[in-house]
Amino acid sequence: MHSLRLGLGLLFLAFSTACTIKTDDAPQEDPGGAQPGNAGGNGGANDGNASSSGEGDSGPEGNNGAGSNGVANTGSGSTTSGGSSGTGGASGGTTSTTGAPTPPAAPSCGSTCDWMAGDYPPDIKAQDYLELANIPGQNGPRGFKAHLPPSYDSSKPMPMLFAIHGLGQNAVMFGADGSGFPAKSDKEGFILIMPTGNEKSVTGWGITGSWNAGSCCGGAQSSGVDDVAFFRAIVAEVSKHANVDLTRVYATGLSNGAYMSYRLACEAADLFAAVAPGAGGVIVDTCTPSRPVPIFAIHGDADPIVDYGRSYLDGLNKFAAANKCSTTSMPATDPASTDEATCITYTGCPSGVEVSGCTIAGGGHCWFGDATCGTGAAIGTIFVGNNSKAFNNTDAVWNFLKRFSIR
Numbered sequence: 025m026h027s028l029r030l031g032l033g034l035l036f037l038a039f040s041t042a043c044t045i046k047t048d049d050a051p052q053e054d055p056g057g058a059q060p061g062n063a064g065g066n067g068g069a070n071d072g073n074a075s076s077s078g079e080g081d082s083g084p085e086g087n088n089g090a091g092s093n094g095v096a097n098t099g100s101g102s103t104t105s106g107g108s109s110g111t112g113g114a115s116g117g118t119t120s121t122t123g124a125p126t127p128p129a130a131p132s133c134g135s136t137c138d139w140m141a142g143d144y145p146p147d148i149k150a151q152d153y154l155e156l157a158n159i160p161g162q163n164g165p166r167g168f169k170a171h172l173p174p175s176y177d178s179s180k181p182m183p184m185l186f187a188i189h190g191l192g193q194n195a196v197m198f199g200a201d202g203s204g205f206p207a208k209s210d211k212e213g214f215i216l217i218m219p220t221g222n223e224k225s226v227t228g229w230g231i232t233g234s235w236n237a238g239s240c241c242g243g244a245q246s247s248g249v250d251d252v253a254f255f256r257a258i259v260a261e262v263s264k265h266a267n268v269d270l271t272r273v274y275a276t277g278l279s280n281g282a283y284m285s286y287r288l289a290c291e292a293a294d295l296f297a298a299v300a301p302g303a304g305g306v307i308v309d310t311c312t313p314s315r316p317v318p319i320f321a322i323h324g325d326a327d328p329i330v331d332y333g334r335s336y337l338d339g340l341n342k343f344a345a346a347n348k349c350s351t352t353s354m355p356a357t358d359p360a361s362t363d364e365a366t367c368i369t370y371t372g373c374p375s376g377v378e379v380s381g382c383t384i385a386g387g388g389h390c391w392f393g394d395a396t397c398g399t400g401a402a403i404g405t406i407f408v409g410n411n412s413k414a415f416n417n418t419d420a421v422w423n424f425l426k427r428f429s430i431r
Contacts (some may be wrong), residue, residue, distance in 0.1 A: 028331055029341045031361055032306075037239050038357065043088045043148055046278075052105055061191055061386060069124075070394070071127045073286050075162050075404025080099055081392045087375060089091070115269065123309070127382045130244065133264060133265065134262065136265065136371060137265065137266065137267060138178075138265055139165075139266045140176070140180075141174050141175075141267040142171075142173045142393065143144055143171050143172075144169065144170040144172075145169070146273065148206060149196055149201070150168060150196070151194065151196060151231065152229070152230060153167025153169060153195070153220055153224075156189070156257050156258065157253055158216035158252075159253055159257045161248075161250025161254075162250065163223060163308075163332065164224055164225075165200070166219075166224075166254050166257075167195075167219075167220050167229060168195065168217065168218060168258050169195050169199065169217070169218040169219055169220070169225065170214040170215065170216070170262060171205075171206050171209055171215070171218070172215055172216075172266060173209045173210045173211075173212075174210060174216070174344075175210075176266070177267075178267050179267070181270075182214060182218075182267060182269055183214045183278075184215040184262065184268050184272070184273050185209070185214050185215070185217065185273075185274045185301050185425065186217060186218075186219060186234075186258075186273075186276070186288075187199040187203055187205045187216060187217070187273040187276065187281075187283050188235065188277030188278075188280075188285060189202075189220070189278065189280075189281050190277070190279030190281050190282075190398070191235075191241045191242050192242070193221075193233065193238075193399070194220045194222050194230075194231055194233050195219060195220035195228075196400065197399065197400030197401070198218075198277075198281065198398055198399075199216070200400075201400035202337060202391060202394055202396050202397075202398040203278075203280075203391055203398060203416060203418055204208050204394060206220075207251075208422055212422055212426070215220065215266060215268060216427075217258060217262065217421070219254070219255065219258060219316030220233055221233025221235050221242075221251075221280075223395050224324035226424050235280050235283065235284040236250070237251070237269035237284045237307055238287055238308055238309065239308075239309075239378075241280045241306055242361075244413070250290065251284060251348070252271075252287065252291050252292055255292065255295075259273060259295060263304075265337060266270050269429075270295075270303045270430075271293055271297060271429040271430045271431065272297055272426075273296055273430045273431075274295050274296065274298055274300070274425040274428075275336045276300040276421045276425070277297045277301060277304070278302045278303055278304075278312065278398045279303050279304055279329070280304070281301075281302075281304070282301030283301070283306075283307050284304075285300065285301045285304070286299065286301050286304065286305065286306045286307070286308075287306075287307075289313055289319065289343070290310075290312070291308070291313075293314045293315045293317045294315070296317065297317075297318070297428045297429050298317060298318035298319070298424070298425050299318075300321070300425055301319065301321050301339065301392070302392075302417055302421075303322070303323050303324065303329075303330050303335075303338040303389050303391075304335060304339070304389055305336065306321075307336065311342055312346070313346055313347075316346070316347040316373070316376075317347065317377075318345065318376075318377055318379070318425075318428045319339070319340065319380070319381075320380050320381065320382075320420075320421065320424040320425070321336060321339055321380075321382075321384075321419065322384065322392065322415075323327045323335065323383060323384070323387070324383075324384040324387020324388050324390055324392070324409065324412075325384065325385060325386070326386050326387060326388055327387070327389045327390075327409060327412060328388060328407075329389040340353075340368075340370070340380075340381050342381055344370040344419075347365065347372060347374065347378070347379055348372075348373070349370040349373035349374075349379050350370060350373075351373045353368040353369060353371065354368065355369075356369040356382075357369075358423070359423065360421050361382075362414060362415065364386070364387075364412060365382045365384055365385070365412070365415045366385065367381065367383075368380065376428070378424075378428075380424070382415070382420065384412050384415055387406040387410055387411070387415075388408045388409015388410045388411070389413050390408050390410070390412070391418075392411060392415045392416065392417045393411075393416030393417050394411075394417070395411075397409075397411055
């Protein structure tokens with residue numbers, strides 16, 4: 025694990041300075057959309073590598089704001105993203121998982137439903153985030169970005185996907201620049217959430233971040249940040265402003281983000297319908313999901329950073345057991361194997377539950393199909409190993425996740 029942390033740290037330190045990051049753009053008010061008020065709380069500075077001061081003081085609800093855990097300092101008009109502007113809604117039927125608690129009906133945010141199609145904050149490429157304060161277990165304010173596709177209609181619940189970056193990255197590097205998810209959101213019709221593991225200090229948002237996914241990684245893990253609480257708070261906050269289908273909330277991520285996806289499946293199965301980790305494994309001491317969680321893992325067998333042999337099958341085997349599937353697997357049909365991808369699915373799973381994965385032959389520590397391997401910068405490909413010639417993580421992940429819901 026120490027070699028993993030060192031390898032990831034050196035990797036993203038090497039190319040993060042090569043990325044073009046906008047840090048001086050203040051969010052602009054857009055008269056076309058309502059603007060959430062400022063949430064109280066000005067938590068202490070933190071460089072992401074050690075515990076800092078307290079979580080910040082609770083503040084009053086701002087004008088047209090969201091109150092507790094509110095969004096702060098955001099211009100939340102309906103500026104559209106640079107992604108493709110497909111108009112398709114979420115396609116394909118969904119499969120209900122069995123043994124699930126009965127969730128509340130899909131929410132109608134009613135009079136607080138003030139978000140329209142677009143990006144929040146307006147510039148998806150800027151180091152500028154919607155801010156949440158006063159979440160238990162944090163070192164200070166936390167941030168995220170949200171993208172609502174052109175097909176978003178506040179009268180209809182829409183599924184939501186978290187795209188979780190790796191160690192040393194931030195939401196822009198992976199979510200906006202390294203995965204293609206904004207364009208996928210536009211084409212397929214889902215709300216895209218890009219949380220950032222970097223924390224806010226007195227000088228602004230840092231560039232590199234981490235997630236406490238168990239025994240790894242970075243400052244988040246060493247200071248004991250409660251990232252599961254952070255993700256729950258994001259879902260609660262976004263649901264105040266957008267009509268989220270709470271039976272279809274999903275998570276995917278790369279590397280440290282894959283570890284975090286697995287942790288959400290272990291500890292927030294009541295909220296996340298299915299997860300799809302890329303190049304990561306289960307690294308929590310105990311994983312006892314409250315309901316069976318569909319899993320789709322992708323990993324290159326020549327990953328130079330996260331050991332394929334100790335991560336890929338270990339994660340799948342743990343969830344096959346937790347989901348009460350059998351210990352045997354068979355060739356998968358969706359996605360099916362190709363010349364370079366060997367895809368399997370476990371047999372004997374309960375109705376509506378799948379545990380599946382794809383191994384990319386010769387593949388590196390990569391978000392396959394993205395030109396930067398998910399790093400967000402061309403220089404990153406020097407360190408992560410081989411990309412795939414044909415397999416596309418983003419397409420495969422969404423095609424899997426969209427079939428599942430909590431009922």
